[in-house]
Amino acid sequence: MISQLDMFDSPPPAGPVVKARPKAPKSLGKSGASNEEMAARLTATGDYRILRRLPVRDVVANPRPGFPRIGMLVDTETTGLDHRVAEVIEIGMVAFTYNDDGVFGDVIGIFGGMQQPSKPIPPEITELTGITDDMVAGQAIDIRRMEEMLQPADLVIAHNAGFDRTFCEKLSDVFRAKAWACSHAEVDWKNRGFEGSKLGYLLGQCGYFHDGHRAVDDCLALLEVLLYGPDAALPGLIRSSQRTMARIWAEYAPFDQKDRLKGRGYRWADGTNGTTKAWWAEVAADDLEAELTWLRTQVYLRAEADPPVQMISAVDRYRK
Known part of the structure; x- marks a missing residue:
């Protein structure tokens, strides 16, 4: 089987050169201690x-x-939170190799680019x-x-x-066909201590600091967090991304059941952007029947209730 790496005669293009930071001096003061x-x-x-x-x-x-x-770590900086009106002003990407068990290989590319928005960047x-209008003036992402x-x-x-997927897809349709994973939602950081x-x-608890935002x-910070410790989070995240999930829409659920739904992890969709106006949740495909049984017995209180279900793969996940 031909791997993605075999498609290149040379390593994937690394984009604009990102220079390493100067190293700190090896010693301080007159004591000579490093x-x-x-x-x-x-x-x-x-x-x-x-x-x-x-x-x-x-x-x-x-x-x-081997x-x-x-894998591609991606981060965007934007002029706001609403993807319908906000614009991307910076994107960063770090490409790395991994094997079928999710074990990290090497960093093979870094890309960074800025873009001038159509309006001034809001002060907040x-x-x-730390991105100013002067920094993005005349710039465009390649x-x-x-x-x-x-x-x-x-x-x-x-x-x-x-958040990032929506803005990335505004930059390029190539992002639409890719499988996505979320290191915030799909890693149980609390259980990891x-x-x-x-x-x-996360980075601070790993013992590092960086120039955030x-x-x-x-992207580089996220890589170190995912690789931190003897039980790195990266393999589990990759396995999680390969699962098919079931998105359940609890349409017409009784209003007085909203607290029970919320307590179980359901979220409210207000019907904007063409979505269903209902409480919804995602569960692993293997847990679908058990979740439907809970809804019928604990929320709808009738066995014939048949809430809509949508099967979600990593290619569809996190898409607005």
Whole structure:
């Protein structure tokens, strides 16, 4: 079987060059102690926790054999939250190889691009991202190079896929045909010992800090979080993305059952964008019959209730 990597005579295009940050000096002060020695001493006291700058992995020109799949970490910065009116002002992508067990191979490409929106960037977005109108003036994302890097990807991963997918699809239809996974929704971070699921919290608990809310930096941060520790989250996320899910629409559910539905994890769709106006939830396909039984016995209180069900694969998941 020909893998995605076999499609290239050379590694996938890496897009604009993203320079590594300068390394910190090896020693501080007159003591001659290295930074790592000083950090180790502080940590050993039990009174300090040391955060290290996020390492920058090398982009490998000749990936190791045995990792035939390509994953793509994606992050977007936009002028707002509403995809109907907001615009992308920056996109970052990091391509990596992995095997059929979800084990990480190598970073094979990095792409970053900015774009000038049709209107000035709102002040709150500049405060959040650090991106100013001057930074994006006259800039346009190189869509052709972005698509060249994206085409061979087996899986696109974002930390808020429901948000990023919508904006990515505004940039290119290539994103529409890809399988997607969400590292925020599909990883049980609490069960892994993390106190929060925001990327900055996760990275800090892994012992790193980074320049947050810049697209490429966030992709690199997410990679380290997914690879952290002896039981890395990446393989489980990839397995999760391969499951078929069932989306259940609890149409015409009695109003007085809303708290029970909400407590079970159902969310309300208000009918905008052509969606059904109803409570809805997604469960694994294997759990569908059990969930329908719960709805009939606990919510509708009638055995003949037949709420609509839509089967969802990773290609359809997180699409508006």
